[in-house]
Amino acid sequence: MSQWSKIKVIIKNVELFRQCCEKHGVGFELNKNSRMIIQGMSVYAVLKDQQGRTGGHDEAYLCIKANEYHLIIDNDPNWCSITARVGQNGGRIMRDYAEATIRNGIRMKGGIVQSATEQRDKSLLLRVMVP
C-alpha cells in the first residue's frame, strides 16, 4: 500500500450528472428563470421526479456558485419523493455519478474496474486493476 485518500465529491461534469438523474427517473431541466435563487445560489437546473407525486415536493435543484455545482434537495423521505426513492443527499444518483467519474478516469489511464460490489451499508466497493 502506498497511499490512502478521502475525497469529497463535487459535481463537475453536468452531462454525466444529467445521465445519472435520468437513469433514476429524475428529469433534468435547465433553469431559464435567472431570478431563481436558492440558499444564496442561482439555480442551474431543476430536477423533477418523473415517478413521484406532483407538486413542489418532488423537485430538487442543481445550483451554481463560484463555478461549483451544488445539489439542493430536501432530505426528508416523507416529504421529498426523490429522497424517498434514491436516498438522502442525492443518494444513488450521486453514488452513480461518482462511480461513472471513477470508471471514466480509470479507463483513460489504462486501468480496469474488475468488480463493483454493493456493501451491506449500500456503499460501493470497486476493485481496480492497473497495468
Place this chain on the structure above:
Amino acid sequence: MKESQIIISPDGSKVEMEGKTFQGRECVDFFASVQKALGEVIKEKKLPAYYIGPKQRVKI
C-alpha cells in the same frame, strides 16, 4: 498488475481510495487525475510503501 480498492459512500458524497500493491509515487501519479475529476481531497495518508519506491530491476 497493481491493485487498488475504492469505496464510494452510500450517498456518493465521499470516496476513499487505497492503493493496495502500489509502491512509491505510482499510486499518487495514477490517481491524481481521477481525484481531480471527482472533487477535492480532504484527507490523505502516505503509507510505508510510499517511501520504498517502485520495484527496480538491478543488473549485476
